Amino acid sequence: MALREITRVEVLRAIEEYDRLGRDVFLLAQGFGEARRFRLSYQGRLYDSKAIVGAAHGYLPGQSALVARDFSGGVATVVALLRRLGFTVIDAKATEGDGSAGHPEYTAFEAAIADLRMRATRQGPALHQPILLLWAIGRARRGDARLTPWSTTEREVGKLLSRHGARGERPRPDYPAAALHRAGLWEMRDHGGPAPSADGDRDLARWFDAQQPRTGLPLPVYETMRDSPPDRARSVGTLLRYFVGVDQPAVFAFLSEVGLGQEGGVPASSAGPVALEGAETAYADAVRTAARYEQLCRSVERGEVARHGRRVPRQTQELLRSAPAREAVLIRSADRCENPRCCGQPDDRTDNGDPILEVDHVQELALGGRDHPSQMIALCPNCHAVKTRGRTRETFRAELLSVAERLHYAMCHARGPEFST
Structure with a gap:
């Protein structure tokens, strides 16, 4: 059993199987009962979380699907895995009787980007992955296409890495794309065979050159980054933590270049030193802004x-x-x-x-x-x-x-x- 090897790809294939068979047949075929507490929420539908993970295990190379007795379906196993991969898990017990009827209690994407696995350098973590993600978030903010041809990604992100990679990053977007795809945070379409890991050098470059996939943020993440300024500001603030120690005017120049100059809590035009360690305050600012917006809307409605x-x-x-x-x-x-x-x-x-x-x-x-x-x-x-x-x-x-x-x-x-x- 290798639950830790399951990626977003295998979970999505299990979801497709669930949708194709229907809930009753899927649970019967996989040997599971209905979930009593934890349900996976995806594109407006709810799925039995443990059964999905059991089926996803069967999509790993050389592995078979797991049945209920093979593993635990609790917070520390199934829930932790799905949330790490960027999925929302609904806790029925947490929402029981409070009228919330399944509100997500966890921002999975933010949790995942707060714990990226990146190559360490003497100056800090390599910035390949944050730069690629911030570029994609900037595209979402503008409403640009979610998935882009690899030639476009390679050209644009390669230039960003050359200009703003402050820790010796090579201008190779294939590294972060492969790593984020493995973590379930980056979608790749229109390619043959499984996507490679971020290990290796020539083989990785050859795969991207030959396959030319279309890549970008997963659809739920893209829509959130496009439509929700508070969530977007929070995510930008989280990613800016990886830039601590980098020359701050250079960081703000990078944010302006990708169209996020007003995100992260600090305007790109700000002069003087501003501690990036405080980027997480963007969340509190976003909450206060939303509260003021709601207050004004209520004032409008009272006199309407x-x-x-x-x-x-x-x-x-x-x-x-x-x-x-x-x-x-x-x-x-x-x-x-x-x-x-x-x-x-x-x-x-x-x-x-x-x-x-x-x-x-x-x-x-x-x-x-x-x-x-x-x-x-x-x-x-x-x-x-x-x-x-x-x-x-x-x-x-x-x-x-x-x-x-x-x-x-x-x-x-x-x-x-x-x-x-």
Whole structure:
């Protein structure tokens, strides 16, 4: 038995088998009963965690599936394994009777990236893996494609390693890609045969050159990094801990290059020494931001009915708009245009130091739109002009409405289940 050898790949194959057979047939075939406490949550479905791990063992080379009597299904074995591989495990006992009905109690991805296995150098851990992950998180923040051709990854990440590898890192993205794939934190598609480990040199390079896989973050991780600013800030802060001791202006230059200059709790333009050891405070800041956002939304909702349709006396008659709603959207935007396909907003600021952003209603108030952050969006002048006057404005508005709703949902759920309303 070699549970420690199981990777995310084997677990996903077991999940596919479960989906293909159905729960009853799968459990019968594997010799398991229904899970009484721990369930694996994946893409909106729940799976019997111990049975999945038992079946996953059978997908290891030269191994057979395990039955229930072969191993324990508790916290220290099955749960620890699945969480280490980046999966969410629901504890039925922890949520029993509290109305949470299966809220994940653990941020698996953050836990995994806090314990990366990396080559040690005299200056600290080699930065191959954090650099690759931060590059991918930056892509997710912009809404770029999740999976990229290997030629693109090799070119872009190779340049980053050459410019920002502060501990003698070679410009070889194949090393971190293989290591993270083995840890279940990096997806590889469109290749033949099993992906290699990060050991070796020429064989590894030859495999990537020959196979040219498409690679990137796993889908649930990508969606979280794209849609949830608090989770993204927390993950960036976790990865920045590996950069302790690196010249800080160089770290901030790297973050700016990958599109994460405002993440990690410290603006890229900050001058003077700022201790990266404090990067974990990004989580607390994100929680406070989410709390303020929720408070403003509640203020909006309390006055929404009384305010709806009212007009203020001016030279022209305009519908009354909520100031708290506008402030909430600006908080949510983190000073950046919320259009995920934005080609670039001005870096300049107003006389008051505010970002050059327009907070707009996706659906016009005069046409029945709601004066609420869930239907409002922060846009740079270019994106605002496209939304208002562009030929593609109707399609663009539909996209922006989906973005606004998604970002609003992420902010309102950023503080965890204990704060959910």
